[in-house]
Amino acid sequence: NAGVTQTPKFQVLKTGQSMTLQCAQDMNHNSMYWYRQDPGMGLRLIYYSASEGTTDKGEVPNGYNVSRLNKREFSLRLESAAPSQTSVYFCASSSAAAYSPLHFGNGTRLTVT
Amino acid sequence: DQQVKQNSPSLSVQEGRISILNCDYTNSMFDYFLWYKKYPAEGPTFLISISSIKDKNEDGRFTVFLNKSAKHLSLHIVPSQPGDSAVYFCAAPRDSGYALNFGKGTSLLVTP
16 A cells, blocks of 8 residues: 655755655545755645645745646646755645645655755 | 654653653644654654544543643653654644644653
């Protein structure tokens, strides 16, 4: 039972490069999320998708775009990476039930030099 | 402005003793709270939750207490074990009803 799978696990980019972080869940969940974790900052929401076909901004969306490719997959794209985007990125999913817990992947550690 | 606050970045407790992790919130409309546990190099995992209609919820060694008048909740771990050493996040649902607002986390170290 894989749960939420994120790829890649690690990535190093140069400033200005682009990349896409991939996320897939096999729990038939309707909602998916992207968070970033920085030291001393906790987990901050970048974007979320309440259901297939919808996406909404979270607290820190600048510099990111997302695509809800289908019910299983939700990708996060950095068009022009900046050092401030060095972080650990977590994807999560949840069922449509009100206040259902989020299930997280194991993260992508991104360094932008 | 952070709506869920964990003011203690770290806590060290001896094995067998009680660990108490605290969380404050600012929005009196919050009606549901969750605690997550995170080990290094892994994603956070759901630990326990509490609805505002209760003031206590227990699951094995873990108990969460909610004081609505003080806008405060706490997670008690009794007895603490070395395997409990992790970062603990307090969370509450965002206004949209989707996603969660997380506190900054408290790093718990349980020493043998």
